Amino acid sequence: MKPLDWIVLLGTLGFIVIYGVWKTRGSKDIEGYLKGDNSMKWWTIGLSIMATQASAITFLSTPGQAYEDGMRFVQFYFGLPIAMVIISITVIPIFYRLNVFTAYEFLESRFDLKTRSLAALLFLIQRGLAAGITIYAPAIILSTMLGWSLTITNLVIGVLVIFYTMSGGTKAVSVTQKQQMAVMMGGMIIAGIMVVSYLPANVSFGDAVEVAGKLGKMNVVDFSFDWDDRYNFWSGMTGGLFLALSYFGTDQSQVARYLGGKSIGESRLGLLFNGLLKIPMQFLILFIGVMVFVFYQFNQPPVFFNEAAKSKVYGTAYEAELQQLEDKHTALFEQKQQAVQSMVTALKAEDDAAVTTAQAKVSALTAAGKEVREEVKGLIKKAAPDAETKDTDYVFISFVMKYLPTGLIGLLLAVIFSAAMSSTASELNALASTTVVDIYKRSVKQDGDATHYLNASKLFTVAWGLIAILFATYASLLDNLIQAVNIIGSIFYGTILGIFLVAFYFKRIKGNAVFFAAILAEAVVLYCYYFTEIAFLWFNVIGCVCVIVFGFVLQGLIGEKRSLDV
Amino acid sequence: MKDTHPVDEEAPISKPPFFKSWAGMYWLVLGNLAFLIILFYTLTKIYE
Numbered sequence: 001m002k003p004l005d006w007i008v009l010l011g012t013l014g015f016i017v018i019y020g021v022w023k024t025r026g027s028k029d030i031e032g033y034l035k036g037d038n039s040m041k042w043w044t045i046g047l048s049i050m051a052t053q054a055s056a057i058t059f060l061s062t063p064g065q066a067y068e069d070g071m072r073f074v075q076f077y078f079g080l081p082i083a084m085v086i087i088s089i090t091v092i093p094i095f096y097r098l099n100v101f102t103a104y105e106f107l108e109s110r111f112d113l114k115t116r117s118l119a120a121l122l123f124l125i126q127r128g129l130a131a132g133i134t135i136y137a138p139a140i141i142l143s144t145m146l147g148w149s150l151t152i153t154n155l156v157i158g159v160l161v162i163f164y165t166m167s168g169g170t171k172a173v174s175v176t177q178k179q180q181m182a183v184m185m186g187g188m189i190i191a192g193i194m195v196v197s198y199l200p201a202n203v204s205f206g207d208a209v210e211v212a213g214k215l216g217k218m219n220v221v222d223f224s225f226d227w228d229d230r231y232n233f234w235s236g237m238t239g240g241l242f243l244a245l246s247y248f249g250t251d252q253s254q255v256a257r258y259l260g261g262k263s264i265g266e267s268r269l270g271l272l273f274n275g276l277l278k279i280p281m282q283f284l285i286l287f288i289g290v291m292v293f294v295f296y297q298f299n300q301p302p303v304f305f306n307e308a309a310k311s312k313v314y315g316t317a318y319e320a321e322l323q324q325l326e327d328k329h330t331a332l333f334e335q336k337q338q339a340v341q342s343m344v345t346a347l348k349a350e351d352d353a354a355v356t357t358a359q360a361k362v363s364a365l366t367a368a369g370k371e372v373r374e375e376v377k378g379l380i381k382k383a384a385p386d387a388e389t390k391d392t393d394y395v396f397i398s399f400v401m402k403y404l405p406t407g408l409i410g411l412l413l414a415v416i417f418s419a420a421m422s423s424t425a426s427e428l429n430a431l432a433s434t435t436v437v438d439i440y441k442r443s444v445k446q447d448g449d450a451t452h453y454l455n456a457s458k459l460f461t462v463a464w465g466l467i468a469i470l471f472a473t474y475a476s477l478l479d480n481l482i483q484a485v486n487i488i489g490s491i492f493y494g495t496i497l498g499i500f501l502v503a504f505y506f507k508r509i510k511g512n513a514v515f516f517a518a519i520l521a522e523a524v525v526l527y528c529y530y531f532t533e534i535a536f537l538w539f540n541v542i543g544c545v546c547v548i549v550f551g552f553v554l555q556g557l558i559g560e561k562r563s564l565d566v
Numbered sequence: 567m568k569d570t571h572p573v574d575e576e577a578p579i580s581k582p583p584f585f586k587s588w589a590g591m592y593w594l595v596l597g598n599l600a601f602l603i604i605l606f607y608t609l610t611k612i613y614e
Contacts, residue, residue: 074606081599085592213613220606233603268591269582275595279602 001146001409008410012183013417017164020176024168029450033169033457034101034433036260044174045270048257048426049248050278051177054184055423056138056416057485058285064392066289067296070217072231074286076486076537077279079241080248084275087249088268090504095255096264101437103255103500110503112511113442118518119499120438123252124431126492130485131427131464132471135161137393137485138420139472142413144308145397154472157420162465165425166458170260170433173425180418185281187415192288194404200298203344208294210347211340214359215297215366217290220283230535239537242544243490246497248274253423253430292399297340297362303329304376305394312384322379329372336365424468432460490536491529494543495522501544502551509551512558517550 001009027033040048065073100106104123108116139153164172196205203211212218222232248254248271261267303326304310313322339361346354377389400412436457441448448456495518502509502517509517525543528534534542582591 071606078599078603081595085595088588088592209613216614218609218613220610221603222610223607265581268588272582272591272595276598279599283602283606 001413002406004407005410005413008407009413009417012411012414013160013421016176016179016183016418016421017160019179020164020172021167023175024172027169027171027454030101030433030436030453030457032171033454034256034429034437036169036171036174038260038262039171040174040260040262040266040270042261042266042269042273044178045258045261045267046273046277047181048174048177049254049270049274050281051181051184051419051422052253052257052426053247053274053278053423054181054281054419055134055485056420057134059184059188059416059419060138060141060397061393062282062285063289063292063396064394066217066286067293067395068392069231070219071283071286071290072219072222074220074279074283075222075231075233075236076240077244077282078233078236079238080244080278081275082237082241083244083248084271086245088271091249091500092258092264092267092271094504095259096267100259102252102434103250104252104434104438107499107503108442111514115499115511115515115518116438117443118515119250119496120434122492122496122518122522123250123434126488127251127253127427127431128464128467129471129488131424131431131468133485133488134420134424134427135468136472138416141393141397142416144306145394145401151473154469157417157424158465158469158472161421161424161428162462165428165465166461169457169461170256170429173422173429174257174260176425177422180422183411183418184415184422187411188285188288190408191400191404191412192284192291194408195288195291195295195399198295198299198403203294203298207344207347208291211297211343212290212294214343214347214355215293215362217293227534227538230537235535235537239490239535239540242497242540243486243493243537246493246500246540246544247489250496250500251430251493252434253426256430256433257426289396292396295399298337300330300333300337302398303373304380305391305398306388307398309380309384309387309389309391310376312387313379316383318379318383322376325372325376325379329369329376332365332369332372336362336369339365428461428464428468431464432457435460435464487529487536490539491525492522492543494525494540494545495547497540498544498547498551502548506548506551509555513555514547514551517547517554520550521546 031037062073094106095103098106098109102120104116104120107119135154135157139150139157142148143150143153164176168175196208199205199208209218223234224232225234226232258267258270261270302310310322313319339358343355343358343362346352346358380387380389397416400409404412436453440456440460441453445452498521499514499518502514521543524546525539528539528542529536582588585591585594
């Protein structure tokens with residue numbers, strides 16, 4: 001990194017943190033600290049909701065996902081707009097009427113204290129784990145790419161977030177997220193323009209999209225149904241809907257964003273703003289990944305994107321074998337480059353037969369290239385058994401570091417840090433508010449004054465921040481990072497959503513029935529996770545449906561009168 | 567002590583912009599989803 005990159009990176013992050021602290025100083029009670037004195041306008045809420053969901057993982061993993069698997073991941077978000085409408089109609093009015101701080105408060109008024117505590121606890125477990133990954137994911141990649149210490153990188157992200165989140169609470173989170181979203185989207189749009197501008201002179205933008213299509217990357221929508229397929233239209237519309245309902249309707253890190261609204265109208269509009277823009281935003285990020293893929297059809301990609309992991313082979317008995325594989329990779333790339341150029345020429349000439357011939361040749365060479373990459377991964381595993389052999393999360397950052405000019409590297413790193421900080425801030429704020437409101441204030445100390453709970457909220461923000469940093473420091477790399485976060489979410493969200501759906505729509509089911517139904521449902525989801533091949537998005541549906549069905553059955557068995565007595 | 571924080575005096579919205587009722591906004595969001603799915607499906611078919 002050059003000095004200009006450091007200036008851009010530190011200047012951007014420093015400005016956002018200082019502005020956030022200055023703008024939101026002086027909260028005197030938890031009403032201001034945890035709900036921002038209900039002063040947020042709709043565009044602040046909307047941007048804050050989007051920034052909370054868009055973690056660094058979104059910007060690191062998603063382009064890599066598109067590079068490897070094409071555009072189909074966008075279908076994961078198809079259920080989101082429907083969820084925004086449902087929450088706007090049903091959930092927001094109830095939360096406003098009850099004037100709650102957290103989503104789980106509502107459960108006590110509907111059921112009982114133990115159901116409220118169970119839902120809060122499930123949230124604290126899954127969000128506490130996710131907060132660690134939210135810090136760890138960019139830290140491991142940045143520390144690997146830049147040669148920084150993992151612990152220092154974790155600490156920089158964690159301490160900056162703790163500083164302004166502890167200082168200004170919910171309002172600081174939302175205010176900083178406006179700037180962070182501007183940095184994120186500005187940086188990604190510039191990166192997208194740069195990658196297209198780096199294509200060969202004879203390859204237009206239209207040609208690039210055609211090449212991507214011919215190589216199977218423009219697979220945006222797939223209507224075929226397959227239980228084991230993670231991303232198709234049906235899993236997006238059902239599993240994605242349930243996940244979005246649960247995430248936006250019951251996850252305190254999102255609920256807190258719209259509970260700080262000036263009115264029901266502001267909150268609704270903020271959510272609907274997200275419903276309109278989320279899919280185009282994800283499409284853009286995936287499309288940038290596809291353009292990086294096209295770029296690497298004309299420029300030789302590394303045989304393995306995680307250079308640090310690959311370097312572990314050097315100096316071992318496998319080094320010569322690696323060199324042979326690298327030579328093979330180069331030879332295959334040169335043949336493929338020629339075939340892709342032939343394809344571009346054929347596309348321009350509208351010669352379908354030549355396009356088909358070139359397409360078949362490129363596909364065969366791509367398959368051969370994949371085999372070489374698999375062999376390289378095997379060598380890395382032999383030379384360093386603990387090394388990470390999945391490199392999709394390194395595709396985009398590797399491109400940024402190698403090809404973007406000085407200054408823009410700093411900006412793109414600011415994008416990743418901003419994303420990490422924005423989602424972590426929301427998580428810490430939500431973890432603190434749930435701990436204070438649903439556990440500490442409700443079950444531990446009920447007679448404290450406003451200052452006491454304000455200080456407790458700040459203390460729990462710091463405590464959760466330290467736990468997240470600790471988890472991030474000792475976590476080991478999980479499969480694909482964005483999937484890891486979604487899998488953890490899916491394991492718990494279905495059950496939490498089931499509890500809330502029963503609360504909203506099934507008045508016959510009472511506290512005891514829903515409490516034990518939730519425990520059984522969580523056991524079923526955990527069984528599915530450990531012992532079946534069911535795609536994780538379906539866990540949201542399974543957990544939710546199980547709570548409702550078990551709730552009905554248990555209510556029928558134990559009866560309303562007894563359920564009230566226990 | 568004087569409060570030095572900027573105070574937003576603008577009234578909170580009760581109705582959505584451009585529409586007479588919230589139903590219009592909801593249909594806009596769902597219509598946008600339908601439009602995007604059709605657009606993406608068309609892109610998939612054109613470039614496959």
